Amino acid sequence: MKSYDHKKIERKWPQEKLTARRQKGAGFSRRKQALYDHIRIERKWQTKWSKDKIYKTKEDDRKEKFYMLDMFPYPSGEGLHVGHPKGYIATDIYSRFKRMQGKNVLHPMGFDAFGLPAENYALKTKTNPEVSVKTNIKRFKKQLEIIGLDYDWTREISTTDPSYYKWTQWIFLQLFKKGLAYESYEPINWCPVDKTGLANEDVENGRCERCGALVEKKPMRQWVLKITDYAEKLLEGLEKLDWPESIKDLQRNWIGKSEGAQIGFKVKGTGDSIEVFTTRADTLFGATYVVLAPEHALVEKLLPRLTNKEEIVRYIERSKKEAEIDRTAEGKEKTGVELKGVMAINPANNEEIPIWVADYVLGSYGTGAIMAVPAHDERDWKFAQKYNLPVRSVIEPCFTQISGLDAVRKDLPMVEREAIIAIVKHWKEEKYIVLRWKKVTWHTFVTGGIEEGQTPEQAAIMEIREETGYLHPMLVQDLGKSHGKFYHVQKQVNRFAHFHSMYFKLQDGEREEVLLEEKEKHEVIWLSKAEIEKHFSLDGGQSYVWKILQKEIATYTGEGILINSGNFSGTSSEKVKKKITESSGGKMVTKYKLRDWVFSRQRYWGEPIPLIHCEKCGVVAVPEKDLPVKLPKVKKYEPTGTGESPLAHISKWVNVKCPKCKGPGKRETNTMPQWAGSSWYWLRYMDPDNKKAFVDKKKEAYWSPVDFYVGGAEHATRHLIYARFWHKFLYEQKLVAKPEPFMKLQHVGLIMGEDGRKMSKRWGNVISPDTIVEKFGADSLRIYEMFMGPFDQAIAWNTNNLVGARRFIERVWSIQRKVLTDKKFMDATALRVLLHKTIKKVTEDIAAFKFNTAISQLMIFVNECERQEQLSLEIFKIFILLLAPFAPHASEELWAQYGEKSSVHRAPWPLYDATLLLAATVTLAVQINGRVRASISISPDTAQPEALALALSQPEVQRWVGGGSVRKVIYVPGKILSLVV
RNA sequence: GCCGGAGUGAUGAAAUUGGCAAACAUGCACGACUCAAAAUCGUGUGCUGAAAAGCUUGUGGGUUCAAGUCCCACCUCCGGCACCA
Numbered sequence A: 001m002k003s004y005d006h007k008k009i010e011r012k013w014p015q016e017k018l019t020a021r022r023q024k025g026a027g028f029s030r031r032k033q034a035l036y037d038h039i040r041i042e043r044k045w046q047t048k049w050s051k052d053k054i055y056k057t058k059e060d061d062r063k064e065k066f067y068m069l070d071m072f073p074y075p076s077g078e079g080l081h082v083g084h085p086k087g088y089i090a091t092d093i094y095s096r097f098k099r100m101q102g103k104n105v106l107h108p109m110g111f112d113a114f115g116l117p118a119e120n121y122a123l124k125t126k127t128n129p130e131v132s133v134k135t136n137i138k139r140f141k142k143q144l145e146i147i148g149l150d151y152d153w154t155r156e157i158s159t160t161d162p163s164y165y166k167w168t169q170w171i172f173l174q175l176f177k178k179g180l181a182y183e184s185y186e187p188i189n190w191c192p193v194d195k196t197g198l199a200n201e202d203v204e205n206g207r208c209e210r211c212g213a214l215v216e217k218k219p220m221r222q223w224v225l226k227i228t229d230y231a232e233k234l235l236e237g238l239e240k241l242d243w244p245e246s247i248k249d250l251q252r253n254w255i256g257k258s259e260g261a262q263i264g265f266k267v268k269g270t271g272d273s274i275e276v277f278t279t280r281a282d283t284l285f286g287a288t289y290v291v292l293a294p295e296h297a298l299v300e301k302l303l304p305r306l307t308n309k310e311e312i313v314r315y316i317e318r319s320k321k322e323a324e325i326d327r328t329a330e331g332k333e334k335t336g337v338e339l340k341g342v343m344a345i346n347p348a349n350n351e352e353i354p355i356w357v358a359d360y361v362l363g364s365y366g367t368g369a370i371m372a373v374p375a376h377d378e379r380d381w382k383f384a385q386k387y388n389l390p391v392r393s394v395i396e397p398c399f400t401q402i403s404g405l406d407a408v409r410k411d412l413p414m415v416e417r418e419a420i421i422a423i424v425k426h427w428k429e430e431k432y433i434v435l436r437w438k439k440v441t442w443h444t445f446v447t448g449g450i451e452e453g454q455t456p457e458q459a460a461i462m463e464i465r466e467e468t469g470y471l472h473p474m475l476v477q478d479l480g481k482s483h484g485k486f487y488h489v490q491k492q493v494n495r496f497a498h499f500h501s502m503y504f505k506l507q508d509g510e511r512e513e514v515l516l517e518e519k520e521k522h523e524v525i526w527l528s529k530a531e532i533e534k535h536f537s538l539d540g541g542q543s544y545v546w547k548i549l550q551k552e553i554a555t556y557t558g559e560g561i562l563i564n565s566g567n568f569s570g571t572s573s574e575k576v577k578k579k580i581t582e583s584s585g586g587k588m589v590t591k592y593k594l595r596d597w598v599f600s601r602q603r604y605w606g607e608p609i610p611l612i613h614c615e616k617c618g619v620v621a622v623p624e625k626d627l628p629v630k631l632p633k634v635k636k637y638e639p640t641g642t643g644e645s646p647l648a649h650i651s652k653w654v655n656v657k658c659p660k661c662k663g664p665g666k667r668e669t670n671t672m673p674q675w676a677g678s679s680w681y682w683l684r685y686m687d688p689d690n691k692k693a694f695v696d697k698k699k700e701a702y703w704s705p706v707d708f709y710v711g712g713a714e715h716a717t718r719h720l721i722y723a724r725f726w727h728k729f730l731y732e733q734k735l736v737a738k739p740e741p742f743m744k745l746q747h748v749g750l751i752m753g754e755d756g757r758k759m760s761k762r763w764g765n766v767i768s769p770d771t772i773v774e775k776f777g778a779d780s781l782r783i784y785e786m787f788m789g790p791f792d793q794a795i796a797w798n799t800n801n802l803v804g805a806r807r808f809i810e811r812v813w814s815i816q817r818k819v820l821t822d823k824k825f826m827d828a829t830a831l832r833v834l835l836h837k838t839i840k841k842v843t844e845d846i847a848a849f850k851f852n853t854a855i856s857q858l859m860i861f862v863n864e865c866e867r868q869e870q871l872s873l874e875i876f877k878i879f880i881l882l883l884a885p886f887a888p889h890a891s892e893e894l895w896a897q898y899g900e901k902s903s904v905h906r907a908p909w910p911l912y913d914a915t916l917l918l919a920a921t922v923t924l925a926v927q928i929n930g931r932v933r934a935s936i937s938i939s940p941d942t943a944q945p946e947a948l949a950l951a952l953s954q955p956e957v958q959r960w961v962g963g964g965s966v967r968k969v970i971y972v973p974g975k976i977l978s979l980v981v
Numbered sequence B: 001g002c003c004g005g006a007g008u009g010a011u012g013a014a015a016u017u018g019g020c021a022a023a024c025a026u027g028c029a030c031g032a033c034u035c036a037a038a039a040u041c042g043u044g045u046g047c048u049g050a051a052a053a054g055c056u057u058g059u060g061g062g063u064u065c066a067a068g069u070c071c072c073a074c075c076u077c078c079g080g081c082a083c084c085a
Helices: A004-012 A015-024 A038-052 A085-100 A116-125 A128-146 A162-177 A227-239 A245-255 A281-286 A299-305 A310-321 A378-387 A456-468 A516-521 A529-534 A540-549 A579-581 A698-704 A718-732 A769-776 A778-787 A800-817 A830-847 A850-866 A873-883 A886-895 A944-953 A955-961
Strands: A065-070 A104-106 A182-184 A186-191 A197-199 A217-221 A222-225 A256-269 A273-278 A288-290 A336-346 A352-357 A369-372 A393-398 A413-425 A431-437 A448-449 A473-488 A495-506 A522-529 A560-562 A587-589 A612-616 A620-623 A653-658 A662-668 A708-712 A743-746 A922-928 A929-939 A970-971 A975-979
Touching: A038 A769, A038 A778, A038 A886, A065 A085, A065 A560, A065 A698, A085 A104, A085 A128, A085 A708, A085 A778, A085 A830, A116 A128, A162 A620, A162 A718, A217 A620, A222 A886, A227 A245, A227 A718, A245 A662, A245 A718, A256 A281, A273 A281, A273 A288, A273 A369, A273 A620, A281 A393, A288 A336, A299 A336, A310 A336, A310 A352, A336 A708, A352 A378, A369 A378, A393 A540, A413 A456, A413 A473, A413 A540, A431 A456, A448 A456, A448 A886, A456 A473, A456 A495, A473 A540, A473 A560, A495 A540, A516 A522, A522 A529, A579 A587, A587 A970, A698 A975, A708 A886, A769 A778, A769 A800, A778 A800, A778 A850, A778 A886, A800 A850, A800 A873, A800 A886, A830 A873, A873 A886, A873 A922, A922 A955, A929 A944, A929 A955, A944 A955, A944 A970
Parallel strands: A065 A104, A065 A708, A288 A352, A393 A473, A413 A495, A708 A743, A922 A975
Antiparallel strands: A182 A222, A186 A197, A186 A217, A256 A273, A256 A336, A256 A587, A288 A369, A336 A352, A393 A560, A413 A431, A413 A448, A431 A522, A473 A495, A612 A620, A612 A662, A653 A662, A922 A929, A970 A975
């Protein structure tokens, strides 16, 4: 997706200029409307289509079905802006196209209207949400209708309709009965402004996604759906879906699968054990302390044993108060307190290590406790530095070359060798010695092997002298050990080198001559720090040593060779994770970041959760025959802020008989979140009026799955995960036929305001489709929005460019005068070829959702028609068919004018004649030494000798070949002839 | 930090098994029509250059007869996640 630079746009289109342009009418004259009267034509056909119900869909076994779905809108009080219909126009085009290709197309529309935005709007305008939602839906629907969209409105649904939410409640009860809905008292995200609990998915950067208020942690009773049971299935299911890889990645990220080990650290002198989760069990020997999250249950349990009880209690109280956002803020200094008086035992080496409580460990992830390995983890390292905790290194880096000349060769054995890397600094300047290799494009520091009996330092001094000639290096710093596996080009063996890295400074510039043999290998150059870091890249090992010297690496977090790890020392870290885990009594486990779905809202405007609390029977489901549990009509529906929903105050509604024991019971007063209704709506469209089931099984089997789903990418981690979760559940209950709801997904790129910012009332850059439709016509709006650019890309609105779309339709209109109904008229072959090329391009581009290039091709065709004196009705009618999905009104009018009785939108899609597209001759570019110097006109099946002969006869070619001889000829028939002279 | 995406004229953009960069559209300039303006139509429009020609797809390198497209390194921007052990 192309990024959006709104500063750039603002520079070009300052507000005054935009306003002036709009007033001017952006270069479009009203007089022209007389020629093509969009208002009359669009109104006429919209009325007729609706009267004839040409888009009404029924199940039909003789035809192949195609289910095209839009993400249904949330009818806000502000109505649609021009950005909203972009996706709807695309699905409209696509579904018309599929219908013309003979598919039985289901393309429904509805409205999602429960939840915070509608309720907040109602509170603001002091109307009951039931009333305002109805008004908003009416307005939205009207706005969609004037664009000429092909929805089957007989299937319209609204999530707030009791006949709809009856089934939302019913599905919830199925989840409840299977134990997938449970009551929890855990602290959850609480929005203090909207006064409701929120799901993880509703929190963005620690703020409420709706209102931007800082989210607090608040313990309260709530209903939670066990989506985590489906984590693995949701992850696996992605594999088979034809979705953009980016959206799949967002979901994978959100689910956050992580495979690691769970290892117990016994608390000395108690029966307790601290279970930690780690992905780096290989570093277990380096665990020098363990850390518990402040909310970890064991902290409280150990409290009596502690000598600093008060301090701990204070720390925990403080961290509870802190908002999540502050606690996890970037760069925040870590804090923690040691649990004094208890020790944990590292199961790897039975060492006693301290136990800390610190808020950098999250209670909600893993086991809520970690083993800290400061030598090989950034966070632990920082914490250890601050509190002066011991650091033990257990891994030495190992770098394996996997690409390039020196990549390890699998067929050869490894030869081990002790070696050195020496970074040598100039005696005066801030420069370092680098060897520039002659036969390969490498740069390295001084390196070499260690001979028998040499110390690393001696070996380094010798290498410095041999390779650079400098006589007086002085060892300044030991940079530690690292390892490298690579192919030694000169020695032709795989080398497993164990490097001792050192930093030297030359005491003076005294130098002896370097042996010729060394000179041939490489050249000594002096480079500054910046040059080393910028102008060439060191390989993994060399750059590691450099970074150690620059103190850029405080702690090594990569893989390597184990040291200080008992029997495991010397082995490679990737391979021993499982062995170390098992030998320490741990087990391999899988953890997910995905949290269960907090499903209660303490607000009025949502589906009531259909449960009854009974003192005797506990929580009881409302019997199916009593569904829906209707949302009671109330005067006051402001949120209470107490953690109870406003429904709790309606005693008449709350107090009911327990369905089981007939004793006194109380209704659940929490309502469902906004995402509930949209988690199954595509199923209801298949059978919207069913009173006996949420969908008829046969109808569901016919229409499922949704073949193509189009909507905003912002729903990747909410709606699309919830919907897949519910669908998978229904599938397992054998209530639906397919395991996944949406086979193919495409996301819409936003339309930004003319100033490059998001279209919003706040910026005053909102453009309403109504005014555009009125002034330029729905067909112009449709074509413009599809022509703007790639469909999935964010693009700024530009009324100026819209004129081009209108002009295009007018040009189509004006071509009519050239159309001959005389059947004997023969079109020029070129026009006929272009027509078939156009059929091909438009067909393929619509299928690929590349509407911009499809329209471009239609424009090319129209421009060519303008150049013709006359053209046949036959050709023009085929063109109308191609135009129909894009400009349904204009093409229907033209279609009718030429005597067609039935709708163009029910006509069959044209096919192209492939034989016509095989051109007799093509223009072939002739390149000489990589430059195009001439072009020749030949048949694409000409053989090379003839083509070459023809090319050489061209004066241009002769001029460039000159006296030289042609050394090489590359001939790609129909594409290019390339000569090397 | 991690994951994903993008960078091409004045502007929106086009071009993918590597084969003539800038299709189509907007804008702009000039011309026709007009008393005039608008609209419409026509011509031109990447940069340098008088021309010949050269240069040009974020930067630097590489592979190739040929690179926007493939490889390596880097820069910038956008989206998402982020103390996730």
